[in-house]
Amino acid sequence: xxxxxxxxxxxxxxxxxxxxxxxxxxxxxxxxxxxxxxxxxxxxxxxxxxxxxxxxxxxxxxxxxxxxxxxxxxxxxxxxxxxxxxxxxxxxxxxxxxxxxxxxxxxxxxxxxxxxxxxxxxxxxxxxxxxxxxxxxxxxxxxxxxxxxxxxxxxxxxxxxxxxxxxxxxxxxxxxxxxxxxxxxxxxxxxxxxxxxxxxxxxxxxxxxxxxxxxxxxxxxxxxxxxxxxxxxxxxxxxxxxxxxxxxxxxxxxxxxxxxxxxxxxxxxxxxxxxxxxxxxxxxxxxxxxxx
Numbered sequence: 001x002x003x004x005x006x007x008x009x010x011x012x013x014x015x016x017x018x019x020x021x022x023x024x025x026x027x028x029x030x031x032x033x034x035x036x037x038x039x040x041x042x043x044x045x046x047x048x049x050x051x052x053x054x055x056x057x058x059x060x061x062x063x064x065x066x067x068x069x070x071x072x073x074x075x076x077x078x079x080x081x082x083x084x085x086x087x088x089x090x091x092x093x094x095x096x097x098x099x100x101x102x103x104x105x106x107x108x109x110x111x112x113x114x115x116x117x118x119x120x121x122x123x124x125x126x127x128x129x130x131x132x133x134x135x136x137x138x139x140x141x142x143x144x145x146x147x148x149x150x151x152x153x154x155x156x157x158x159x160x161x162x163x164x165x166x167x168x169x170x171x172x173x174x175x176x177x178x179x180x181x182x183x184x185x186x187x188x189x190x191x192x193x194x195x196x197x198x199x200x201x202x203x204x205x206x207x208x209x210x211x212x213x214x215x216x217x218x219x220x221x222x223x224x225x226x227x228x229x230x231x232x233x234x235x236x237x238x239x240x241x242x243x244x245x246x247x248x249x250x251x252x253x254x255x256x257x258x259x260x261x262x263x264x265x266x267x268x269x270x271x272x273x274x275x276x277x278x279x280x281x282x283x284x285x286x287x288x289x290x291x292x
Contacts, residue, residue, distance in 0.1 A: 004256065004257075006256075007254050007255070007256040007257060008147065008254070008255040008256050009252050009253065009254050009255070010044050010045055010146045010147055010173070010252070010253045010255060011042045011043050011044050011045070011250060011251075011252055011253075012043065012044070012045045012046075012047070012173065012208070012210045012229055012238070012250065012251055012252075012253050013038035013041070013043035013045070013046045013047070013248050013249065013250045014046075014047045014210050014211065014212035014213075014227045014228070014229055014238065014239070014241075014248070014249050015031070015034040015035070015038060015046060015047065015048050015049070015212055015227075015248050016049070016212060016213055016214065016215060016225055016227040016241045016242075016245075016246055016247050016248070016249070017030055017031065017034055017048070017049060017052065017214060017215070017246050018030075018214060018215050018216040018246055019049065019051070019052050019053070019054070019055045019056070019214055019216075020055055020218075021054065021055025021056060021057055021058065021067075021218045021219070022054075022055055022063065022067065023055070024053050024054055024055075024067055024075075024076070027052060027053050027054070027055065028053050028075070028076050028079055031048055031052055031053070031080070031093065032079065032083060034046075034048075034246075034248060035048075035080075035083055035087070035089065035091060036083075036087070037248060038248050038250070039087045039089050041248070041250060042250065043089065043250060044089060044090065044146050045089070045090045045091075045092070045146045045147075045149075045173070045175070045210070046089060046090070046091050046092070047091075047092045047093075047175045047176070047177060047210045047211075047212040048091070048092065048093040048094060048177060048212055049094055049177050049178060049179060049212050049213055049214040050094035050105065050107075050153050050154050050177040050178050050179040050214070051094045051095070051096055051105060051177075051179065052093055052094050052095075052177065052214070053067075053069075053076040053093070053094075053095050053096060054067035054068070054095075054096040055067070055218060056179050056214075056218055056221070056223075057127075057218040057219040057220075057221050058131055059219070061130070061131060064096065064103055064131040065098065065103065067096050068096045068097060068098035068103050069095070069096070069097070069098055070097070070098055070099065071095060071097045071099075071106060071108055071115070071118050072108070072114070072115035072118075074095075074097075074098075076093075076095055077095065077108055077110070077115060080093055080108070080110050081110050081114045081115060084110050084111055084112050084114075085112045085113070085114070088112050089112070090109070090110065090111045090112075090144055090145075090146050090149070091108075091109075091110045091111075092107055092108070092109050092110075092149065092151050092175035092177065092210075093107065093108055093110070093177060094106070094107050094153060094177035094178075094179075095107065095108055097118070097120065102133045103131055103132050103133065104120040104121065104132055104133055104135060105120070105121040105124065105128055105132045105135075105153060106118055106119060106120045106121065106135075106153075107119045107121075107151045107152070107153055107175070107177045109140075109142050109144075109149055109151060109175070111144055111145075116142045116144065117140045117142040117149075117151075118137060118140070119135065119137060119139065119140055119151045119152055119153070120133075120134075120135030120136060120137050121134075121135050121152070121153040121154070121155075121156060122134060122135040122139075122152070122156055122159075122162070123155045123156050123158070123159055123162075124155070125154060125155040138165075138285060138286065138287060139152060139162060139165040139166050139169070139285070139287065141166055141169040141170060141171045141290075146173075147172035147173050147253075147255045148169070148170050148171050148172045148173075148290075149171065149172070149173055149174075149175055150166030150167075150169070150171035150173070150174045150175070150207075151174065151175040151176070151177070152166070152174070152176065153176070153177055153178060154176075154177070154178040154179055154180065157176065157178070157194060157197050157198060157201070157211075158197065160201065160204075161283055161285075163201040163204075163205045163207070164205060164283065165282065165283065165285055165287060166205075166207070167205035167206065167207055167271060168271065168281065168282060168287070168289045168290065169287055169288065169289065169290050170290025170291070171207055172207065172208060172253075172255045172258065173207065173208040173209075173210060173253060173255075174201075174202075174207050174208070174209050174210070175210050175212075176198070176209060176210060176211040176212065177212055178194070178211055178212065178213045178214075179213065179214050179223055180192060180194045180213050180223060180224050180225075180226070181221060181222065181223060181224065182222060182224055191226070191240060192224055192226045192240075194211070194213075194224075194226070195211075195226055195228055195236075195240055198211050198228065198230050199230050199234045199235065199236065200234065202230040202231065202232060202233075202234050203232075203233060203234025204234075204270060205270070205271070206232045206258060206261070206262040206270060206271065207232055207258070208229065208230065208231060208232055208253045208255075208258065209228075209229070209230040210229045210230075210238075210251075211227055211228055211229070211230075212227050213225050213226060213227045213241070215242075215243070215244050215245060215246060216244075224243060225240075225241055225242055225243045225244055225245070226239070226240040226241055226242070226243060227239050227240065227241040227247075227249055228240040228241065228249070229249060229250075229251040229253070231251075231253070231258075232257075232258035232261060232262075233261070237251040237252075237253075238250055238251030
């Protein structure tokens, strides 16, 4: 794709891996291998799946607690921070966070300087409600050398507010650690419903979406893979990945092209066309709007 000289182009990689519940050391070691491979192939930003350090289907609360850690300062976060510094890369990873007596299904944004931000999953899915508290940190957007990064997790994709609150804060790329599961009524001849939602949200918010899913099965729960990277136009530029194999997908994201094309025509610029006199600039959330 042609681009203007001087455009900010970021190579983004989504790691589709197969974590094993209960085997944190192995999972983190595997994530290191994948990050190193992705960076070797040019990645500047690497996104890992939801709960990629601990696995997902916990047998009981005792197991969930045993696999959790403080953020920042826990072993997984420290390992990723050291790797980010060594490789000069930004990492967004799903993690089982412990804060006092509470657990959160979280994602961390890590750069060469260390931990930059934490997001705690706002919309919990199914049995996650048995182990985790709902997120209480809002939807952070952090300004980095690889663009303004927003992040949320899996089921948050089903809520358009998740994307919009990142977009109005100026997010360039929304990093989506996820563990998508089969959805009732899914047409086997169509892309996953989650992929469709990512595509629609990227288009209607003018942002890139990097969704890193997992594969495999845990304690009878299958996962569907199909990680993808979506352009601000709403069309995939990386993936979708396979249903059942570990792999790494890449895409070059032209951040300045996305900014230019936020103006759809001489009359329409989607974020500026919002009727904030009717429904409020930030949907009632305590965030600071950017000059989008």
